[in-house]
Amino acid sequence: RILDAAAVAGAVATATKTSCPEAAPYNEVLRRLGNLGRADAALSFYETLATRDAATAEQLNRALVRSVARGPTADAMARLPPPAAPEVVLLGRSNVGKSSLANALLGRRALAPASPVPGRTRRFCFYDVNEPGHRPHFRLVDVPGAGFAVDDVQAALDGDLQRGMAEGKADS
Numbered sequence: 001r002i003l004d005a006a007a008v009a010g011a012v013a014t015a016t017k018t019s020c021p022e023a024a025p026y027n028e029v030l031r032r033l034g035n036l037g038r039a040d041a042a043l044s045f046y047e048t049l050a051t052r053d054a055a056t057a058e059q060l061n062r063a064l065v066r067s068v069a070r071g072p073t074a075d076a077m078a079r080l081p082p083p084a085a086p087e088v089v090l091l092g093r094s095n096v097g098k099s100s101l102a103n104a105l106l107g108r109r110a111l112a113p114a115s116p117v118p119g120r121t122r123r124f125c126f127y128d129v130n131e132p133g134h135r136p137h138f139r140l141v142d143v144p145g146a147g148f149a150v151d152d153v154q155a156a157l158d159g160d161l162q163r164g165m166a167e168g169k170a171d172s
Contacts, residue, residue: 042063083139094121
């Protein structure tokens with residue numbers, strides 16, 4: 001990656017004028033680069049840091065994820081929308097935290113509904129990250145878990161949810 005020296009230099013100059021704890025200037029640089037819409041420079045700057053903490057990772061996340069919108073949903077593979085952007089798909093068994101991971105990655109608390117009850121995600125849920133033309137622009141896809149809420153995974157993926165559901169596991 002090419003580090004955008006002008007963008008980083010401006011952000012560093014502004015950040016060092018403020019009185020901040022030792023790690024805060026780096027976080028301030030990332031915040032300012034994000035505000036400038038320079039996710040590429042923020043990522044390059046982050047990669048050069050020798051020490052990274054949770055606060056620095058959070059500032060990078062905020063610089064990269066500027067906006068999130070709920071996209072389409074689908075209840076079967078055959079009804080998936082055509083790809084509108086690169087897609088990051090969260091796959092896994094039921095009740096392992098895919099929706100919670102989606103919320104954490106997107107920096108939102110309750111965009112993707114999460115529940116302690118297994119099998120709550122019944123549809124493919126698409127989240128459009130950043131506007132087209134802003135980088136990075138992609139779709140995050142939260143999919144139903146396999147193995148707990150659904151007995152017959154292939155039937156569920158084919159759209160026959162009634163046949164695929166385990167008896168006694170009602171949709172909520």
